[in-house]
Amino acid sequence: MNKKGHVLNAVLLSIGLGYVLEPSGDVETFVKIAQISVPVVLGALFPDVDTAFGRHRKTLHNLAVLGIVAAYPLVFDNLHFVWIGVLTHYVLDMVGSKRGIALFYPWDEEFALPVGVATHSKYADLVTVLITGFEVAAFAAVHFYVVSLDIDVAALAAAFGVGL
Ligand SMILES: [Zn+2]
Numbered sequence: 001m002n003k004k005g006h007v008l009n010a011v012l013l014s015i016g017l018g019y020v021l022e023p024s025g026d027v028e029t030f031v032k033i034a035q036i037s038v039p040v041v042l043g044a045l046f047p048d049v050d051t052a053f054g055r056h057r058k059t060l061h062n063l064a065v066l067g068i069v070a071a072y073p074l075v076f077d078n079l080h081f082v083w084i085g086v087l088t089h090y091v092l093d094m095v096g097s098k099r100g101i102a103l104f105y106p107w108d109e110e111f112a113l114p115v116g117v118a119t120h121s122k123y124a125d126l127v128t129v130l131i132t133g134f135e136v137a138a139f140a141a142v143h144f145y146v147v148s149l150d151i152d153v154a155a156l157a158a159a160f161g162v163g164l
Pocket of ligand 1: 001048057061093
């Protein structure tokens with residue numbers, strides 16, 4: 001997926017998640033969208049840094065990188081919500097593209113879904129919007145039925161005994 005697709009995905013996902021986390025549709029919802037949108041967009045742009053540094057779709061397109069970014073809020077109390085952008089970047093690259101990503105890099109094997117749509121297809125934007133809709137639904141299901149995504153990360157970090 002290209003930069004435009006990733007930004008479109010991240011912006012729409014932030015709006016959707018804003019309503020998931022603060023469903024009132026009130027000022028709180030818009031504050032929540034403001035809080036998460038820039039981190040999510042930044043996270044969605046980050047993996048493609050490996051077009052310049054490292055090997056594209058490998059060096060910054062793997063689960064280790066996602067784990068490191070996801071650990072930042074717990075360990076350093078910063079980069080909250082950036083992991084969501086990185087995760088959605090991976091999903092979009094795997095679904096909205098013919099080529100996969102090296103999830104287990106440095107193992108070179110690239111993984112993709114067989115239903116991938118070419119990046120430059122005229123349906124690319126439509127596919128991006130549909131994927132985003134599924135992602136919002138998936139996050140909402142996790143948030144309401146498994147674990148609140150709007151967690152107090154400082155408290156969670158303290159519970160795990162991490163944090164500096
Ligand atoms: Zn990518």
